[in-house]
Amino acid sequence: MLQTNFYMNIRTSNSKCPVMHGSNTNTKRTVTDWWPHTLNLDILHQHDAKTNPYNADFDYAKAFNSLDLEAVKTDLKTLMHDSQSWWPADWGTYGGLMIRMAWHSAGTYRTFDGRGGGGTGNQRFAPLNSWPDNQDLDKARRLVWPIKKKYGNKLSWADLFILAGNMAYESMGFKTLGFAGGRIDIWHPEKDIDWGSEKEWLAATRNRYYDDQERDSLRNPLSAVQMGLIYVNPQGVDFIPNPLKTALDVRVTFERMGMNDEETVALAAGGHTVGKCHGNADPASIGPEPEAAGIREAGLGWISTNKNVKPEEKLSSGLEGAWTTTPYKWNHTYFHLLLNHEWESKKSPAGAWQWEPKHIKDEDKPTDAFNPGVKRNPIMTDADMALKMDPIYAKISKRFYEDPAYFEETFAKAWFKLTHRDMGPKSRYLGKDVPQADFIWQDPIPKEDYKLTKEQVASLKETLLKSGLTNSELITTAWDSARTFRKSDYRGGANGARIRLAPQIDWIGNEPIKLKKVLAKLTEIQNNFKPKVSIADLIVIGGSAALENAIQKGGFNIEVPFTCGRGDATAEMTDVKSFQVLEPIHDGFRNWNSDDHDIQPEELLIDKAQLMGLTAIEMVILIGGMRVLDTNYGGSNLGVFTNNIGALTNDFFVNITDMSYKWEKVRKNLFHLNDRKTGDVVYSATNFDLILGSNSILRSYAEFYAQDDNKERFVHDFVKTWVKVMNADRYDLK
Secondary structure (H helix, E strand, O other): OHHHHHHHHHHOOOOOOOOOOOOOOOOOOOHHHHOOOOOOOHHHOOOOHHHOOOOOOOOHHHHHHOOOHHHHHHHHHHHHOOOEOOEOOHHHOOHHHHHHHHHHHHOOOOOOOOOOOOOOOHHHOOOHHHOHHHOOHHHHHHHOHHHHHHHHHHOOHHHHHHHHHHHHHHHOOOOOOOOOEOOOOOOOOOOOOOOOOOOOOOOOHHHHEOOOOOOOOEOOOOOOOOOOOOOOOOOOHHHOOOHHHHHHHHHHHHHOOOOOHHHHHHHHHHHOOOOEEOEOOOHHHEOOOHHHOOHHHOOOOOOEOOOOOOOOOOEOOOOOEEOOOOOOOOOOOHHHHHHHOOEEEEEOOOOOEEEEEOOOOHHHOOEOOOOOOOEOOOOEOHHHHHHHHOHHHHHHHHHHHHOHHHHHHHHHHHHHHHHHHHHOOHHHOEOOOOOOOOOHHHOOOOOOOOOOOHHHHHHHHHHHHOOOOOHHHHHHHHHHHHOOOEOOOOEOOOOEOHHHOOOHHHOHHHOHHHHHHHHHHHHHHHHHOOOOOOHHHHHHHHHHHHHHHHHHHOOOOOOOOOOOOOOEOOHHHOOHHHHHHHOOOEEHHHOEEOOOOOOOHHHHHHHHHHHOOOOHHHHHHHHHHHHHOOOOHHHOOOOOOOOOOOOOOOHHHHHHOOOOEEEEEEEOOEEEEEEOOOOOEEEEEOHHHHHHHHOHHHHHHHHHHHOHHHHHHHHHHHHHHHHHHHOOOOHHHO
């Protein structure tokens, strides 16, 4: 009877369900739902090993280098012409579809924070797999699945997407510049990328601009003009045809991808030389995107509800038609049609705005993708028309039209840049198809093959400590050199010693006066040292020597590991403009914030730590150590919770967790730690400091390192994390 009543109570409860739901599988309410302003540390913990099906010792570079790349290329070229009944190929080739897959995989890259791009295979996951601009690319990914299945772990999805685009071009008659492998797949959606704050797809562009009348005021770090687009709206700004206005969007968004005007025109023309737009279906007949589709769709989306759908009834951009006369093979009719015809805006069968020629000969028209006896008008998007009507783009278009060979050369280079820009330096490239040429956008660094013995390194450390430079100066110079590293696109870092070159040598965040003093002394030591040492290595050795000295002052004797091999880049190897985006405007590790933004300091700290490839624990370790090492920007005492400045101790953690202090806010981003008994100000601090004592997760780490039995553990962990930062860009060590 008791048992019966028990189950009756369950059935009549508010849940109306007899099954216990203990886990939050559908994430109806999360911590941030309850407390929206809670600091989100998830981006520091994403891509945990638990999500990765490979073993911890799996080496993708080794696996890829064992791949028969020529066999893969052959299989991909065969696939291009193997039309499947469940998704028939236009003109019998999947070339255009595969090029679009590769383009849209790589095209999300943006220079501002280095995020996006094709380096992780993130197109497989939300939100990208369900973006309006990626409609039907789910079909492309399923079409290449047999290739992935066959070559397995030797070929990542990310590499496969880009290689498929290359082979599509080659199967259609265009010779690409080359291909590099080395992209490592992720296994769940990326949470660190800000794609915009809109809650609906393709919302009005005003949501993304500080002033939507000023098209260069697109909010950082965004590069696409609307939520769910890769670049610009093909129909025109806010779906209104206006090529001159669209030209402004094209210029801004491609510039934020790191492309100049010539590369922009080449990419648009080369991308639209083959393939077609799809808008020959009623939008109302198309089902939801993959993430919203029912379980029976097996992960696919945008399924037509029309049971008798014809092969030509496809919908992606909504525009309908091809750009060139022979879109199934590489040709030079794009500029011929664009520049030599008068165009007018019309509606596609799906109701989207597109441009069509007013008068055109039949021989200039492409045939229908599925009806060889039928001719169709070519079409242009609003962005294509921008290449004709914008004065700068028009001049470049005319040159490409008159010199097809130059156009092909420029496009080949631009396509290679587009598909490899987020891979970082050439030292990360894998495979036999890597071009021999070095490009400035790869941030080249001379290779160094010299070796230093332990005795030579020890001698350099002694010389550096006796040079007149302080520990603080040596540590901050090494830190400032290394902190530019971004795991998002593998740019920056200590290798190359670009801190001594423009623009970095004059960055305010690098304290130029002090930096130039340190570099002058390092150069003097370099000139007097035999056999050889690079400035890049010397900067890191200086930081190591100073750190070892600080460890000794703290009562321990621990060596800081060092591996030589860094080279010194030259000004000729450095694109000053492209490095401007790496300039820091804050550094929570050195307790500095320029205050010329409205973002909370602790949010900036998390973002920076994630870009550097740090975990939350490593971030806490570095802050606690850097404070007591006297490395604050400008020598400030903010957050320096110790009476033994310059010694590497756990004092920061001891004091931030000490309940004998009461925190008092003085003004924005400034606090006092007051003695509870006397009321005296003992220490001053910023948000960067106090977040480690207020956030429950970060405080748990601070408490761990404040423990009496973890004093030495902290020093060891700081050294390990420091070396990780110094070696973050040493791909030869990985």
